[in-house]
Amino acid sequence: MTIDAPTGGGIAKTSLHDREQSSYVDWPAIIAGIVLASAISLVLISFGSAVGLNFLDFGYGNEPNPIFVGIAAALWFLWVQISSYMAGGYLTGRLRRRYFDANEDESDLRDGAHGLLVWAGSAILGTIIAVNGIGAAANTIGSAAATVTNAASNVSEGAAEAVDPNAYFIDTMFRSNQPADPAAARDEAGRIFAQAALGDGTVPEADRAYLANVVAVNAGVPPEEAQARVDQAIAGIDNARQQAEDAARIARNTAIIGAFLLAASLLVSAIGAFWAAQKGGNHRDNNTVHPGVFRRF
Numbered sequence: 001m002t003i004d005a006p007t008g009g010g011i012a013k014t015s016l017h018d019r020e021q022s023s024y025v026d027w028p029a030i031i032a033g034i035v036l037a038s039a040i041s042l043v044l045i046s047f048g049s050a051v052g053l054n055f056l057d058f059g060y061g062n063e064p065n066p067i068f069v070g071i072a073a074a075l076w077f078l079w080v081q082i083s084s085y086m087a088g089g090y091l092t093g094r095l096r097r098r099y100f101d102a103n104e105d106e107s108d109l110r111d112g113a114h115g116l117l118v119w120a121g122s123a124i125l126g127t128i129i130a131v132n133g134i135g136a137a138a139n140t141i142g143s144a145a146a147t148v149t150n151a152a153s154n155v156s157e158g159a160a161e162a163v164d165p166n167a168y169f170i171d172t173m174f175r176s177n178q179p180a181d182p183a184a185a186r187d188e189a190g191r192i193f194a195q196a197a198l199g200d201g202t203v204p205e206a207d208r209a210y211l212a213n214v215v216a217v218n219a220g221v222p223p224e225e226a227q228a229r230v231d232q233a234i235a236g237i238d239n240a241r242q243q244a245e246d247a248a249r250i251a252r253n254t255a256i257i258g259a260f261l262l263a264a265s266l267l268v269s270a271i272g273a274f275w276a277a278q279k280g281g282n283h284r285d286n287n288t289v290h291p292g293v294f295r296r297f
Contacts (some may be wrong), residue, residue, distance in 0.1 A: 024110055025117070031094040033118035037088030038125055044080040059214075070254075078265045082272045085122060089273035093280025105287070106280045108136075115277025119270045135211060167191050167229030185214050201241055202232050 003020055039136070095113040104178045165230070191209060203211075216226035 019192035024099070026092075026114060028199045029092045029097070030117045030121065031117075031296060032095055033092030034121040034125065035069055035088075037084045037122040040087050041080055041084040041126070043120070044084065045057070045077070048076045048080065074261055077267075078261075081265050082269050085119050085269040085273040086276035088118045088122060089276035090280040092147050093277035093282075094116050094284050096277075096281060098281070098285065108281060111281030112274040113280045115273040115275075115280075116270060118277070119273035123269075145193060182218055185218050189214070195239075202236060208234070 009136050092114045096111060098107055098110075192203065192207050192211065196207075208227075211230045212223060212227040213231055215221065216223050219226065219229075221229075
């Protein structure tokens with residue numbers, strides 16, 4: 001049995017037997033859309049990277065505003081993602097074989113579903129490429145970390161003692177006002193700072209006074225200058241710790257905002273791919289052409 005269906009220029013006959021043996025999903029059209037979306041995304045992201053690096057001139061002048069750079073990069077990525085998925089969805093909708101066993105609303109829904117499959121396939125492909133790139137970077141970082149670990153193996157015992165709280169408490173029992181070996185004095189000072197780092201980063205007043213006395217005795221400077229040196233060293237450590245905390249907080253907030261924007265852009269891209277695929281299907285059914293753009297030469 002066959003069904004006669006209008007196709008704009010004539011009558012097409014669709015076999016019900018063939019319809020029952022096939023699927024509504026037109027995978028060749030979907031793959032074509034995925035390829036187009038991935039290619040457009042690659043080209044535009046490469047172009048955007050080139051333009052962005054052109055603005056990052058580290059040779060002279062003021063450094064670029066990181067907020068401006070981040071906003072510009074996010075907007076460019078959003079536009080690239082949406083436009084590439086819409087292009088792939090439109091191509092799939094235009095190429096999809098329509099079976100005339102449904103009304104126009106059902107046909108539009110099937111076209112849009114093909115656009116969503118293009119969106120999903122492109123997103124998965126992009127994720128695989130990104131994960132492979134991250135894996136390669138992780139391997140490189142791992143190799144570098146192994147090299148650093150081997151280079152630091154000779155001082156590992158000293159580092160372990162520096163963070164050993166027992167060593168700090170043992171030092172308090174043998175403190176002396178007499179000049180000590182400079183290396184031993186430096187090691188003890190390191191253990192005092194390490195013990196403070198295990199808490200809130202505050203060096204107790206007793207340790208401050210002891211450090212000032214050790215500096216005065218071993219460096220041969222007045223007590224006031226020794227105390228100033230200790231205070232300056234503690235302030236520098238506190239400042240470095242605060243900067244590290246600020247950097248970690250900024251990195252965390254950036255990761256949260258980036259993940260939210262990525263999810264939002266993917267959602268908008270899915271809607272765009274669905275709509276573009278429906279538009280492509282409508283142009284397919286109406287034999288729509290674009291004079292001056294798609295024409296024979």
